[in-house]
Amino acid sequence: MSTLLIIKTVLILIVFGITLGIAMYSTYLERKVAAFLQDRVGPDRAGPWGILQPLADGGKMFFKEDFIPQKSEKWLFILGPGIAMFVACMTSAVIPWGGNLTLFGETFKLQVANVDIGILYILGFLSIGVYGIMIGGWASNNKYSLYGAVRASSQMISYELAMGLSILAVIMTSGSLSLGDIVESQHGGQWNVFYQPLAFLLFIVCAFAECNRAPFDLAECETELIGGYHTEYSSMKLGFYLFAEYINMFISSAIISVLFFGGYNFPFMDDLGLSENAITLIGVMVFFAKITFFIFFFMWVRWTLPRFRYDQLMHLGWKTLIPLAILNLMGTGAWLIFKDQF
Amino acid sequence: MKSLTNRSKAVSNKKMSFLERIYLPAIIGGLFITLKHLFKRRATVKWPDEERPRSDVYRGRHVLKRDENGAERCTACGLCAVACPAEAITMTSMERKKGEEGLYREEKYASVYEINMLRCIFCGLCEEACPKEAIFLTKELVPTNYERENFIYGKDKLVEPVSKRVDVSKRQTLEVVSKKYNDR
Numbered sequence: 001m002s003t004l005l006i007i008k009t010v011l012i013l014i015v016f017g018i019t020l021g022i023a024m025y026s027t028y029l030e031r032k033v034a035a036f037l038q039d040r041v042g043p044d045r046a047g048p049w050g051i052l053q054p055l056a057d058g059g060k061m062f063f064k065e066d067f068i069p070q071k072s073e074k075w076l077f078i079l080g081p082g083i084a085m086f087v088a089c090m091t092s093a094v095i096p097w098g099g100n101l102t103l104f105g106e107t108f109k110l111q112v113a114n115v116d117i118g119i120l121y122i123l124g125f126l127s128i129g130v131y132g133i134m135i136g137g138w139a140s141n142n143k144y145s146l147y148g149a150v151r152a153s154s155q156m157i158s159y160e161l162a163m164g165l166s167i168l169a170v171i172m173t174s175g176s177l178s179l180g181d182i183v184e185s186q187h188g189g190q191w192n193v194f195y196q197p198l199a200f201l202l203f204i205v206c207a208f209a210e211c212n213r214a215p216f217d218l219a220e221c222e223t224e225l226i227g228g229y230h231t232e233y234s235s236m237k238l239g240f241y242l243f244a245e246y247i248n249m250f251i252s253s254a255i256i257s258v259l260f261f262g263g264y265n266f267p268f269m270d271d272l273g274l275s276e277n278a279i280t281l282i283g284v285m286v287f288f289a290k291i292t293f294f295i296f297f298f299m300w301v302r303w304t305l306p307r308f309r310y311d312q313l314m315h316l317g318w319k320t321l322i323p324l325a326i327l328n329l330m331g332t333g334a335w336l337i338f339k340d341q342f
Numbered sequence: 343m344k345s346l347t348n349r350s351k352a353v354s355n356k357k358m359s360f361l362e363r364i365y366l367p368a369i370i371g372g373l374f375i376t377l378k379h380l381f382k383r384r385a386t387v388k389w390p391d392e393e394r395p396r397s398d399v400y401r402g403r404h405v406l407k408r409d410e411n412g413a414e415r416c417t418a419c420g421l422c423a424v425a426c427p428a429e430a431i432t433m434t435s436m437e438r439k440k441g442e443e444g445l446y447r448e449e450k451y452a453s454v455y456e457i458n459m460l461r462c463i464f465c466g467l468c469e470e471a472c473p474k475e476a477i478f479l480t481k482e483l484v485p486t487n488y489e490r491e492n493f494i495y496g497k498d499k500l501v502e503p504v505s506k507r508v509d510v511s512k513r514q515t516l517e518v519v520s521k522k523y524n525d526r
Contacts, residue, residue: 037376041386304376305369 003106012112019092023246024054026295033299061239069232073139080136081233081240087129088247094118095254096180098264098284101277110284111180118179119171122255123164126210130156137229148228152212152219158317163206165325166199169332170259183263193260198328200260202321207252211245214302218310253294261290398512401464401479404457405508406501409447414501415476418452425471430461455500459484459493470522478510
């Protein structure tokens, strides 16, 4: 029991570190990808190829003046970025990072908590994430911030519906709410993306909207709303908001890989004839390769598509994605019954 | 009306087809267009690590030439200052004393010669106006500075050192010189 406790603690620390590290380097990757897609070089002054750039950016954030507007709700103003960051870090707890690993005579799964309702847990925390933005925007006592917060939260709430409905179809086929079981059900190339392509499409669109990423980044638009909900924020509080966004992107990429691309499963994993530990380690690496690809995809889309108008955003969310998700759900249900009949 | 370039397209208000309305083919097409740029050559020149090659007749910062004996060619006639469209050149003339023949070629010389590099537009009209082949534009650039005063280049910066002659032969080819004298 105590070994398991130590192992889990170590795992939590590793996952936490990796999450922060990847979010940190996402900022670097974002700038590099943006530069490369626009035939530029990107940051290359700090260290070789500019790999120390995130440290320089972080240091800059720390040394900036931490300004709190006089007429703001001081405690809520401080709480806002805290909630955003806390929620972003919490979601990584239920993601299965790999298969079983045997160490010191103890077999355990590379997952911090294999709760039965993993996907509900993630959806729940996503909903709390709205509060970080809403509270921050409202407490700033600034019209631009409030308007940005209203935009961001109404967008997130609208797209959460379609997201939940598209996940339901996956849950119906795999028959479990636990992320570990969903990954196991995709073992051997049975990836959900082949069975639920429409759900995948809906989910990835909603994931973009949930992360407030382009083409759904209406919450922060210079010309209309200055910085959106974080207009009044400076120093590391601003850094927390921006960082939370990158962590959300990382977690979204992980969830997309888990739900639709088999998580740590990779083709021919049973035919290699390797020990379970080796397979698990390769699986972890494959999983991170998938995540990296989706992070790249997020950025790739950002520098390709222009953003929506707000009415188009709502139109897409309520009139297109939700009906499609419901249709997909009904189709999946009908197919499951039909399959059992014959 | 005939179009000038043959590239104009008539605007149509036709209804979009289903494929166009779901936008996905267009989005995927767009993604591949941006992906192609990942593998394109970067347009950036990392100055000052790298320098963009400049032509030999580039019009950069000026030089005041000396003649083959090392005497200054400028006689402070002021034609460059008159020709300058940006009014960047000022000078003060002085009479040559006895014993200074090795320093100045003619009886009159410029004791002060200043070009304000912030005003200068590097058009080269001073060079064209000069009857003594004294001022030339070179390949060198005017470096940045924090103070405005430092952009006013005096004789200390403009006159070429005897030990380090500046080659302006590329801007002094036979065609250029003969054109200059025929135009006059």
